[in-house]
Amino acid sequence: MPKILIVGGGYAGFYTAWKLEKWLRPGEAEVTVVDPLPYMTYQPFLPEVAAGSIEARHSVVSLRRHLKKTNVITAKVTGIDHASKTATITPEAGEPWQFDYDVVVVTGGAVSRTFPIPGVADQAYGLKTIEEAVAIRDRLLTNFDKAANLPAGPERDRLLTVVVVGGGFAGIEVFAELRSFASALLEFYPQLSFDDTHFHLIEAMGRIMPEVSLPTSHWVIKHLAQRGAEIHLDTQLTSAVDGRIELSTGETFETDLIVWTAGVMANPAIVRTSDLPVEERGRIKARPDLRVGDEDDIVADAWAAGDIAAVPDLTGGGVGGYCVPNAQHAVRQGKLMAKNIVAVLRGEEPKDYFHKNLGAVAGLGIGSGAFQSGKIAITGLLAWFAHRGYHGLAMPTWERKFRVFWGWWNNFWLGRDIVSLSAVQNPRAEFERFAARPKPAGEVAAPAAPAKSEAKKPAAKSAKQVEKAVAAK
Structure with missing residues (x-):
């Protein structure tokens, strides 16, 4: 065989x-x-995982569960x-x-694919794995928790500033989804206002989303600007050391969350x-x-x-x-x-791969999207439904489809979950903090000093001392 x-x-x-x-x-x-990895990641869902719209495990497909006749080696x-x-x-x-x-x-x-920009390797998150998407979500939520306890100032601005590098589909989607998520979070943080949040997208080219027409990309830029997000075109990131962003335009600011989507x-x-x-x-x-x-x-x-x-x-x-x-x-x-x-x-001839692009569809946060197929362009709510419908049905296996659609249905009525589980990245920290440890070998406890009442008492006599005393008498 x-x-x-x-x-x-x-x-x-x-x-x-x-x-x-x-x-x-x-x-x-x-x-x-x-x-x-023991699973396949449906990467178009990573922006929604980062924004809390899809449960992380629902956007991956177990290899062992769904490849029942295949040997799977992790x-x-x-x-x-x-x-x-x-x-x-x-x-x-x-x-x-x-x-x-x-x-x-x-x-x-x-x-x-990254470039040797100072600080990027140490500070940025990619967006190729489910773990990265979860970490981005938890970082944003944790930063909101921290910022709510700080007065207005540079440190709070740093925590509430999000930077995405790369204006392709992945970059625009995660940028828009995080902007939507941050706006929704303000309901639960009365100490913070919309003006406290800052979103910057950095794109080296003169336009975003080359997969769609120029008018559609302009609509996306205008739409995001209306939602308080800033897009820097024809701009390069020159440094990100310790979260201090330096741009080729000379602009500088600080951030605690950098997402890199500039190529693969x-x-x-x-x-x-x-x-x-x-x-x-x-x-x-x-x-x-x-x-x-x-x-x-x-x-x-x-x-x-x-x-x-x-x-x-x-x-x-x-x-x-x-x-x-x-x-x-x-x-x-x-x-x-x-x-x-x-x-x-079976001794037959293989066929050539021929597939004409059906178009592009992007989710831009709850209730907003962009769709392009040939000269047909749709934006707004209808495009958002097209985005969810297409990717929901494209998710392999009915078991995964059901979990995704069920999660969307629950979020419609209950809202997105806003719990940060950032501690899961170091799950033993709390246990180690209070765990009892054995004393090092060779360390002997000092003998306890006798109590004052006991020190005044005469020492007990041994049996031989008693015999000598009797003989002397």
Whole structure:
């Protein structure tokens, strides 16, 4: 039975395994998914998780629960030697081992791409994982708690200032969602006013959201400005040391929450440790049919898709001729790749990936959104419903869909949960604070001094002393 190894359990990897379970005949192939995390994260929901609109666990999909015919290994792939068809698997606990495969599918996704700006690596949060989204939410809530006990001044301003770097879809969505969340929180903090909160988005280009038309992007800027948010276009972040923001325009201010969304890059931990061909931007070369290679050469039994792969965009709408790294492509590429793998196993020809962008939809906080499809643009409440409807239905598995929609329904009547669980990042701190510890070895307690009443009493005589006294008499 041929062994299929899927490296990465994100969109493309999960959907490939999920559809292989459906289309493979019993005994036709053995499928294994390796990922450091035991779940797939639905990343379009991360802004809403950061704003408390979606429960964190509802925006992830358990690999073991939903891939019932697939071997799931929670570990890292730290090397791919396709020449010998072996992969090095390194678990969190235990020794690495070699995994022999017949077909490899590389879907390792992307990570945040940063620049060597002072302070960013030490101060900023990314927005690629569910843990980052939860940490952003808890930081904002905790800062409100702290600020409510402070008088007006620089320290309170610092706690209530939020900075987002990057004006793409992810940046605008998390920026708008956090602005909406902060406005809603003021109801519970009478010590604070709307004017105490400050939101800044920094974008190096001259516009935001390149996926939508220019008029739509202008509407978003105007809409956010009306809600008290400031967008800095044609502006670069030059320093963020200790939370002190310095911009290329000369403006400076301080913040306690920086979110970095200015670009992604193919997962270097996988790309740099494999012998598969890589293009100039660090992505694995892929053909239109998702096999690894280019127009002239095909790497047999190797496939790639998603953000880690440079897949040609046959519609002509991609950037540099390739599909842009987003969920819309990754999901569809995963589905097609499963069909193509099955086709090749059965001696049939694979099909090319062709998908024309259906449009873009963004949530901009409760009751507001932006939608663009071709020349059709919708903004406001209707676009917000389109955003929730599309992503709610796009969430894989009915179990996850139900949890997401049920959470939205509860929030409609009960409001968003505003409890910060920042202590969960160091859960043993309180226990350690009061825990009793054994005394160091060799430390002996000093003998207690006798009481005054006992010190005046004569010492008791031993048996031999009594015998001597009797003999003397």
